[in-house]
Amino acid sequence: MKKIQRDQLYDQAKAWVLEAGKNIREKMTGTFEIASKSNPNDLVTEIDKNTEEFFVQRIKETFPNHGIIGEEGYGDKLTSLDGIVWIIDPIDGTMNFVHQKRNFAISVGIYKDGVGEIGIIYDVMANNLYHAKRSEGAYKNARKLAPLKMNPIFSEAIIGMNHFWLCENRHVDEKVMQQFVRTIRGARTYGSAALEFAFLAEGIIDGYISMKLSPWDIAAGKVIAEEVGGLVTTIDGEELTMLDKSTVLACNRQLHHDIASFIKKGRK
Ligand code: 2AM
Ligand code: CA
Ligand code: CA
Ligand code: CA
Numbered sequence: 621m622k623k624i625q626r627d628q629l630y631d632q633a634k635a636w637v638l639e640a641g642k643n644i645r646e647k648m649t650g651t652f653e654i655a656s657k658s659n660p661n662d663l664v665t666e667i668d669k670n671t672e673e674f675f676v677q678r679i680k681e682t683f684p685n686h687g688i689i690g691e692e693g694y695g696d697k698l699t700s701l702d703g704i705v706w707i708i709d710p711i712d713g714t715m716n717f718v719h720q721k722r723n724f725a726i727s728v729g730i731y732k733d734g735v736g737e738i739g740i741i742y743d744v745m746a747n748n749l750y751h752a753k754r755s756e757g758a759y760k761n762a763r764k765l766a767p768l769k770m771n772p773i774f775s776e777a778i779i780g781m782n783h784f785w786l787c788e789n790r791h792v793d794e795k796v797m798q799q800f801v802r803t804i805r806g807a808r809t810y811g812s813a814a815l816e817f818a819f820l821a822e823g824i825i826d827g828y829i830s831m832k833l834s835p836w837d838i839a840a841g842k843v844i845a846e847e848v849g850g851l852v853t854t855i856d857g858e859e860l861t862m863l864d865k866s867t868v869l870a871c872n873r874q875l876h877h878d879i880a881s882f883i884k885k886g887r888k
Contacts, residue, residue, distance in 0.1 A: 817841025
C-alpha cells in the first residue's frame with residue numbers, strides 16, 4: 621500500500637471510530653434492545669448493530685472496492701483476504717457495555733492481502749485511542765508507546781486471561797492452568813479482548829491468553845501489539861488467520877516462549 625494512501629485511510633478510520641464512539645456515548649443513556657446470541661451470556665444490543673452499520677455505510681460509500689468483515693454480519697461474506705479488508709468489532713466487551721457501562725471498545729483492523737496495516741482500538745468511556753500503522757510504531761492518543769520489556773520474569777508477570785481456563789475445558793488440563801496462575805504474579809480479566817491487547821501494548825499487563833477469539837477480536841490488537849515488539853499467535857505458537865476463530869497467546873518474545881512451554885504440558 622502506498623504511504624499516502626495508507627495515511628489517508630488511517631486518518632479516515634480514526635475519524636470514523638471517534639464519531640462512532642461519540643454516537644455510542646449519546647445513545648447509551650437512552651433505552652435500547654438487548655438480545656442474546658449463541659448462549660444467554662453472549663449479548664448483542666441494537667447499538668452494536670447500529671455501530672457496525674455506521675462503519676459499513678461509510679466504508680462502502682467512500683471505498684467501494686474494500687472488503688469488510690464485521691461481527692454483526694453487515695459486512696461481506698469473505699473467503700479470502702485479498703485486497704483491502706476492514707475487520708471490525710463495533711463493540712468489543714458487550715457484556716461490560718450492558719452491565720458496567722464502561723470497559724468496552726471499538727476495534728478496527730485494516731489488512732492488505734492478509735497483512736495488518738492499521739490497528740485502532742478505542743476505549744470509548746475512557747476516551748483513549750490506541751492506534752498503529754505497521755512499521756511506524758503504536759500510540760496511545762498522542763503518546764508513542766515504548767517497546768515491551770523484553771525480559772520480564774515469568775513469576776512477576778501479570779497475565780490477562782479469563783476464569784474458564786481454570787474450569788474443565790477442551791484445550792488445556794485445568795490442573796496445569798491452576799499451577800500457571802499460582803506461578804505468575806497475577807491474573808486479570810478485563811472482559812474485552814481488544815482492551816487486553818491495548819493494555820498489553822501499553823505495558824500494564826505482560827501477556828494475554830484466550831481460548832477462542834474471532835478475527836474482529838484480534839485484528840486491530842495484533843497490529844498494535846506487534847508494533848511494540850509483541851508476538852501474537854495461537855497458544856501453540858502458530859500463525860493466526862483472520863478468516864477463522866482461534867486460540868490466542870500475545871506477549872513479548874521471552875514470555876511467549878515460557879507461556880507456550882507451560883501450556884504445552886497440559887495441552888489436550
Ligand atoms: P464481544 O463482547 O465482542 O462479543 C470477553 O467476553 C471477550 O471475548 C470479549 O472480547 C468478547 O467479545 C469476546 N467473545 C468472543 N466470543 C464470545 C462469545 N461467544 N461470547 C462472549 N464473548 C465472546
Ligand atoms: Ca459479541
Ligand atoms: Ca469481540
Ligand atoms: Ca462485539
